[in-house]
Amino acid sequence: MSYDGTDLSGFAEQVGVRTVMSELRAAIERVVRQPANLVGAGRTDAGVHAWGQVVSCDLPDHTDLGGLQRRVNRMCGPEIAVRDWEWATDPEFHARYSAGSRLYRYHVLNAREHNPFVARTAWHVTEPLQLWAMNLACDPLIGEHDFSTFCRRPKVDHGERIRSMRRLVFHADWKVVAGDVPGLLRFEISANAFCHQMVRSIVGTLVEVGMGKLHAGDMRGILEQRNRQFAGQVAPSHGLVLWEVAYPVGTPTARPH
Numbered sequence: 001m002s003y004d005g006t007d008l009s010g011f012a013e014q015v016g017v018r019t020v021m022s023e024l025r026a027a028i029e030r031v032v033r034q035p036a037n038l039v040g041a042g043r044t045d046a047g048v049h050a051w052g053q054v055v056s057c058d059l060p061d062h063t064d065l066g067g068l069q070r071r072v073n074r075m076c077g078p079e080i081a082v083r084d085w086e087w088a089t090d091p092e093f094h095a096r097y098s099a100g101s102r103l104y105r106y107h108v109l110n111a112r113e114h115n116p117f118v119a120r121t122a123w124h125v126t127e128p129l130q131l132w133a134m135n136l137a138c139d140p141l142i143g144e145h146d147f148s149t150f151c152r153r154p155k156v157d158h159g160e161r162i163r164s165m166r167r168l169v170f171h172a173d174w175k176v177v178a179g180d181v182p183g184l185l186r187f188e189i190s191a192n193a194f195c196h197q198m199v200r201s202i203v204g205t206l207v208e209v210g211m212g213k214l215h216a217g218d219m220r221g222i223l224e225q226r227n228r229q230f231a232g233q234v235a236p237s238h239g240l241v242l243w244e245v246a247y248p249v250g251t252p253t254a255r256p257h
Helices: 020-032 065-076 131-136 198-211 218-225
Strands: 101-110 123-125 143-146 166-176 184-191 240-246
Touching: 020 065, 101 198, 123 198, 131 166, 131 198, 166 198, 184 198, 198 218, 198 240
Parallel strands: 101 123
Antiparallel strands: 101 184, 101 240, 143 166, 166 184
């Protein structure tokens, strides 16, 4: 499924505000006339978008998936769209825990003037960025590391175990986006999982490298500090897109996406 997160208060349900899950669940329940317990592949913050979010849920056996998709999209559009829907062949399938990797994209408009056509989906940075330096600084991110420097630690109640911030990053790089928007840059990063604000914190730090405020060679040391104080600014949420969720080959998936 895809959504424009600009006017939504994130993905997960929260009391008293509109979120992706609350809108989607309400629409599904209205069609199938029974409670729906939805599980998402990844939680996105307020303002973050998605193209390839995956959600799993239990539905009555007789549900017409095509009809459900059309009706849900009429109720949730244009902000939210279910792009496809399939039956799961494995009752243990879980949108989050069955996933093998996630791919995020972040867009930066590196131009002197703003562009209204990408204002909702790209961070406008006016200072010229050195793309080669930003790509060089991506190299230390590849592999399995403790990303505490770039993660917002979750609150832990007394007696609870502190969650690990170790993540396995498969790929990370910057590219110029070819097309009709001069100065549009795209950062892509894929990993087995991400912790809270990890991508936005990495992007903010890499942009400071591109500005010359940090050197590409500083990135490894920043990562190894495991301390948020050494990271750069957290990039704005509206430039981030959950682009794809991948599942291991042979996983019997069937879910709305």
